[in-house]
Amino acid sequence: MLKKRLIPCLFLKNGHLVRSEHFSYHQLLGDPIAQVERINSWSADELIYINISNDEHYDLRRDDKKTKSIDNIYDIIERVSKTCFIPLTFGGNIKTIEDIRERLKRGADKVVINTAAFENPDFISEGAKVFGRQCIVVGIDVKIKSNKEYEVYVEHGKKATGLHPVAWAKEVEKKGAGEIFLNSIDRDGTAKGYDIPLITMVVDAVSVPVIACGGVGIFEHFVDGIKEGGASAVSAGNIFNFTENSVIEAKKVLKNAGINIRPVIKIK
Amino acid sequence: MIAIIDYGLGNLTSVKNALDFLGIESEITNDIKKIQKADNIILPGVGAFGYGMENLKKLGLVEVLNKEVIENKKPFLGICLGMQLICKKSYEEGEFEGLGWIDAEVIKFNVEHEKLLVPHVGWNEVACNLESTILQGGNTEQTFYFVHSYYPDVKDKSIVMGWCNYGVVFPAILQKDNIFAVQFHPEKSQTEGLEILRKFESL
Numbered sequence: 001m002l003k004k005r006l007i008p009c010l011f012l013k014n015g016h017l018v019r020s021e022h023f024s025y026h027q028l029l030g031d032p033i034a035q036v037e038r039i040n041s042w043s044a045d046e047l048i049y050i051n052i053s054n055d056e057h058y059d060l061r062r063d064d065k066k067t068k069s070i071d072n073i074y075d076i077i078e079r080v081s082k083t084c085f086i087p088l089t090f091g092g093n094i095k096t097i098e099d100i101r102e103r104l105k106r107g108a109d110k111v112v113i114n115t116a117a118f119e120n121p122d123f124i125s126e127g128a129k130v131f132g133r134q135c136i137v138v139g140i141d142v143k144i145k146s147n148k149e150y151e152v153y154v155e156h157g158k159k160a161t162g163l164h165p166v167a168w169a170k171e172v173e174k175k176g177a178g179e180i181f182l183n184s185i186d187r188d189g190t191a192k193g194y195d196i197p198l199i200t201m202v203v204d205a206v207s208v209p210v211i212a213c214g215g216v217g218i219f220e221h222f223v224d225g226i227k228e229g230g231a232s233a234v235s236a237g238n239i240f241n242f243t244e245n246s247v248i249e250a251k252k253v254l255k256n257a258g259i260n261i262r263p264v265i266k267i268k
Numbered sequence: 269m270i271a272i273i274d275y276g277l278g279n280l281t282s283v284k285n286a287l288d289f290l291g292i293e294s295e296i297t298n299d300i301k302k303i304q305k306a307d308n309i310i311l312p313g314v315g316a317f318g319y320g321m322e323n324l325k326k327l328g329l330v331e332v333l334n335k336e337v338i339e340n341k342k343p344f345l346g347i348c349l350g351m352q353l354i355c356k357k358s359y360e361e362g363e364f365e366g367l368g369w370i371d372a373e374v375i376k377f378n379v380e381h382e383k384l385l386v387p388h389v390g391w392n393e394v395a396c397n398l399e400s401t402i403l404q405g406g407n408t409e410q411t412f413y414f415v416h417s418y419y420p421d422v423k424d425k426s427i428v429m430g431w432c433n434y435g436v437v438f439p440a441i442l443q444k445d446n447i448f449a450v451q452f453h454p455e456k457s458q459t460e461g462l463e464i465l466r467k468f469e470s471l
Binding site for chain 1: 279281282285286288289314383385387388389390391392393411413415433434455456457458459460461462
């Protein structure tokens with residue numbers, strides 16, 4: 001039967017890989033291509049790239065490295081898909097069918113849409129109709145309000161929507177989302193573990209797969225996301241950037257917890 | 269040289285990238301002369317069956333595929349929709365005739381009672397028959413990446429070299445003489461997938 005998935009999530013800002021905290025603080029980590037080559041050989045099941053750049057110019061040029069400059073997200077997709085033979089998902093600044101088409105053409109398998117889905121929920125249906133619903137992942141970023149209620153935020157955590165994550169998750173499923181990428185703004189970069197009640201309520205509300213993200217600090221948190229939260233896939237950013245052999249080690253922990261996960265296959 | 273058949277459907281670049289990575293010479297093409305010259309042929313594809321057949325016909329590719337694969341016995345690999353197109357018939361959004369190389373009907377997953385979602389998307393295990401030329405030396409249980417709503421219901425079970433379970437047990441790998449077909453995406457299945465492409469090239 002289908003395996004649970006372990007998915008590193010890489011955040012890009014102006015062509016650089018960054019570490020994210022509460023969606024607002026971003027520490028520069030460097031070249032997104034070198035990182036993906038490491039992760040691929042470590043048996044990740046998929047990769048998600050979220051581009052959080054504010055403008056459309058990306059530059060990978062570093063004064064201290066003689067790397068070729070990469071000016072835009074399309075070049076990054078092309079480069080990644082040449083070395084990475086697992087499903088690739090790209091998100092960030094996707095507003096039109098053409099935006100999706102261009103990403104798929106360069107080697108993406110799926111896209112994450114977030115703000116554009118909120119602004120025009122029919123964009124989800126349109127994307128699913130043209131490319132198949134398996135191609136359309138809807139990103140839902142959630143924050144706990146002062147009254148302890150959950151609320152969906154868009155524009156990378158900047159704009160409140162007034163929507164409850166459960167209601168919004170049901171709506172995006174109805175519109176044709178193939179998967180939901182659920183991130184907790186409060187937990188982002190904290191290493192405190194997933195927001196399990198949030199994951200559980202969304203998983204219970206929809207029948208499409210939910211990818212949990214936000215807050216992983218130790219590998220056991222992945223186990224919690226699947227066993228307690230009920231997520232189909234578990235994702236994280238920082239732990240993969242700062243821990244050596246992190247995918248292999250995380251898979252060991254998942255396997256030992258009795259979770260059906262794809263084994264690590266050694267490259268010959 | 270491997271000819272990757274370009275008939276306007278699917279992510280051909282991923283297949284080409286995987287072959288490039290393995291150092292295997294290939295070309296994305298619908299040029300009949302190039303297909304005639306190629307040593308091996310890959311028919312990839314993601315999309316609807318009817319549309320796929322229509323495009324193959326429109327581009328005049330049905331004749332050249334029949335000639336090169338059936339008459340000249342060139343090694344052929346069908347991937348995903350490419351596996352389904354070599355079957356006799358498909359019931360995807362209607363009823364369509366395929367290339368008919370394999371006695372099979374392509375049918376939709378009927379697994380809602382198991383609370384399983386269609387399409388079948390993700391990593392799933394395949395029980396492999398290691399006697400198959402493209403599986404030799406591998407593990408009896410391998411994990412591949414699937415994205416599909418339909419599968420071929422194959423009449424002659426002896427040509428099935430890999431079975432997968434998604435509420436129903438369905439054929440994931442076929443081998444009939446020089447014809448190979450996989451329902452999953454070897455180009456997206458990391459090491460074990462790349463290994464299949466490598467073995468196919470060495471035929």
